[in-house]
Amino acid sequence: MQVLLADDHAIFREGLMLLIGTRFPQIEWHQANNWHEVHQVLLRSPITLALVDLNMPGQMPWPDEIRRLSKQFPKLPICILSATSDPEVIQSAFQLGIKGYIPKLVDIEELQQAISVVLSGRTYLPSQLWETQPTTNNYDKAILTQRQSTIMRLLAQGNSNKQIGITLNLTESTVKRHVYNIFQTLAVNNRVEAIRSARQRGLIT
């Protein structure tokens, strides 16, 4: 497995590689110090996961850099590693199609866990997304069917539609239909907003 670690702080890169290496010794690491180097590495190596900092030197603001990466390498899973834990920044990043957002200030155990989630192909959603306290009432609890509630919980755990289908013995298209209906019910546009809305309504914990 070839992983790109992009961060403009060399000591942080080195420490993180050592740390992750204790759990995933099979990783072959590539490093980048800025957005330009990210592109250079991706052009010359078959990277399977890119772990990138948001605030690296580059020619464009980070959302544009992510868009450019996604356009040029559409199959590349991108996971953000950032000291920024502002929920709005996190949501903006997910709207660009990233596979995970790992705040750098989480504990080491959580950092390792988050990276293992992303390396396994699932999506890692940080707890900072749910800063608003959840509210519950009977109306909210009744708005999703039992099946939709189950799918909502699996979504919140970072499972893809395919993984949810395997877990519940449903086809992927059936899961997609349920997810679409959940979006309609919660009046949201994507799964990040759905999970946030479900948390706020107390539909999931």
Next chain:
Amino acid sequence: MPLSNKLSQQQLSLFLRKALPELTKDYAALDAHLQDQQWAKAAQQAHKLLSTIKLLGLDALLPLLLQIQEDTPKSRTDTFRQTLHNTSQQQLAALAALAPPPR
């Protein structure tokens, strides 16, 4: 220090021998920005330091760096700068003790 629970003694020593001079340099730059009242540069430097400080488990420095990053009024005072100096010296000394010089 959390990393010490995860790495072998050899890995830890090698890493700290590289990290300590860098951290000392980074801290000196931060202190200079504060002394020169370059608040934006200080905030940027504090942000840069946060992730490594957390990785190394130097948690006593975290609230101080967060205040600089947010440019709170308190972080602009001399008292705060002295506290930051004392805390960083203590934390760096503790790290140095974990990385004995090579034989």
